[in-house]
Amino acid sequence: MRTSVEKRDLAHYPFLPEAQGLLASRGIKVAGLSGSKIGCSYLDRAAERVITALDGKTVYPESEDDVVSDIITYVLARVLASASKDKRTMDRLCRMEASRVYAYFHAEENELLKKRVCEELGLELGDGALPVIRYVELASRVRDAKWRLINRDVENGFVSVSSDEMDVLIAERIRAILSSGLPLDIPESIAKEYLPWSDKILSAVQERTLVEFGAIDESAYPPCIQALISAAAAGVNLTHSGRFSMTAFLHNVGMNAEQVAGIFARSPDYNPDMTNYQVDHILTNEYTTPSCATMLTHGVCVNKDRLCESVSHPLNYYRSKKKMLEKMRIKDEALAKKAETSAEENPDAGSPGP
Ligand code: SF4
Structure with a gap:
C-alpha cells in the first residue's frame, strides 16, 4: 500500500495546495497563457472540460501522462466558467468535478492521501454516527425527506449514518466546497485575454439551450x-x-x-x-x-x-x-x-x- 502523495494523485485532486505548488515550480501562471502554443492548448482543453460538464458528463478524460496539463486545465476551467458569468455553467462544472473527485476518493487505497484530501476539504470520516451539528451542516443540501433530522435516529447528540449514506454526504460536501469558490474574482485583463475561450463556452451554452427549448x-x-x-x-x-x-x-x-x-x-x-x-x-x-x-x-x-x-x-x-x-x-x-x-x-x- 502506498503511503505518500504521488504526482499522479495531484491530477485526481487538483485543488490540493501540492498541485498548485507543482504548477508554481514549473513557472506556470494563469495570466499570459494565450501568448504561447502550449498555453493555448491548455486553454483549449480547459474550454473542452467545461463543455464536457455542460453536456452533463460526470467524468472528464484525463491525459495518461501529463499531470501538469490535467491540473492547469482544472484551474483554467474554473477561470473560464467564472468569466462566462453563467451560473448553470459553474454548477455543471462543479458537479462534474465533484463526481470525478468523489470517484477517486471512494476507490482510494492510499490512506495518507485520503487523510490529506479530508483535511483539505474539512471532512472527517465518521464511524457510523455524526454529531448533530455536523450532520445538519452536511445534510442540509440533500433534498430527500429521509435526510431531515426529524426522520433520523439521534442518540446522545449523534445521528446514525450508514456507510452508503456517509458516501452521499461526502460527495455532497465535495460539491459544496468546489462550488463555494465560484465565481472566482477574475481581473479584467484576464477576462479580456481569455474572451475567445469564454465566448466559446457561451456559444456552447446557447447551442444547448436551443436544443433543449x-x-x-x-x-x-x-x-x-x-x-x-x-x-x-x-x-x-x-x-x-x-x-x-x-x-x-x-x-x-x-x-x-x-x-x-x-x-x-x-x-x-x-x-x-x-x-x-x-x-x-x-x-x-x-x-x-x-x-x-x-x-x-x-x-x-x-x-x-x-x-x-x-x-x-x-x-x-x-x-x-x-x-x-x-x-x-x-x-x-x-x-x-x-x-x-x-x-x-x-x-x-x-x-x-x-
Ligand atoms: S401564470 Fe401559469 S405558468 Fe405562470 S406562474 Fe402562474 S401557474 Fe405558473
Whole structure:
C-alpha cells in the first residue's frame, strides 16, 4: 500500500495546495497563457472540460501522462466558467468535478492521501454516527425527506449514518466546497485575454439551450411572463421578483444578456446602464426561473389559463405550449396541403356551374 502523495494523485485532486505548488515550480501562471502554443492548448482543453460538464458528463478524460496539463486545465476551467458569468455553467462544472473527485476518493487505497484530501476539504470520516451539528451542516443540501433530522435516529447528540449514506454526504460536501469558490474574482485583463475561450463556452451554452427549448417562441410564453413583458414595455416599475422572474425565464429559454436587456428597452423609462447592471447581476448570481408556487407567493402568477392547471413551473408551461403550437402548425399545414391537392384534382369543384 502506498503511503505518500504521488504526482499522479495531484491530477485526481487538483485543488490540493501540492498541485498548485507543482504548477508554481514549473513557472506556470494563469495570466499570459494565450501568448504561447502550449498555453493555448491548455486553454483549449480547459474550454473542452467545461463543455464536457455542460453536456452533463460526470467524468472528464484525463491525459495518461501529463499531470501538469490535467491540473492547469482544472484551474483554467474554473477561470473560464467564472468569466462566462453563467451560473448553470459553474454548477455543471462543479458537479462534474465533484463526481470525478468523489470517484477517486471512494476507490482510494492510499490512506495518507485520503487523510490529506479530508483535511483539505474539512471532512472527517465518521464511524457510523455524526454529531448533530455536523450532520445538519452536511445534510442540509440533500433534498430527500429521509435526510431531515426529524426522520433520523439521534442518540446522545449523534445521528446514525450508514456507510452508503456517509458516501452521499461526502460527495455532497465535495460539491459544496468546489462550488463555494465560484465565481472566482477574475481581473479584467484576464477576462479580456481569455474572451475567445469564454465566448466559446457561451456559444456552447446557447447551442444547448436551443436544443433543449428550440427556437424562442414568444407566443408560447406563460401568461405570467407575458404580463411582465407587457408591464415592462408599458414603463411599469417591476418589483425585484418580477424583474428576476422575467429575466431568468428569458435567459432560460435561450436569450442572451443583450436580448433580455432589449425587452426592458421597450419601456419608455429605459435606462441602459441600470438595465445592463441589473440583468448582468441576475444572470450572474441566480439562474433558474422560480416555480409557479414561488411566483404565486411573490404575486407574479397572473392571468392563469387552462394549461397552468397542469404545470408547476413556467418552463414546463413553455415546453408544453411549444409542443401544442407545433402540433397545431403541422395539422394546419396538412389541412392546407390537402385542400390544395383537392383543388388541383378538381379544378371546377368550387366554381359555379354554367
Ligand atoms: S401557474 Fe405558473 S405558468 Fe401559469 S401564470 Fe402562474 S406562474 Fe405562470
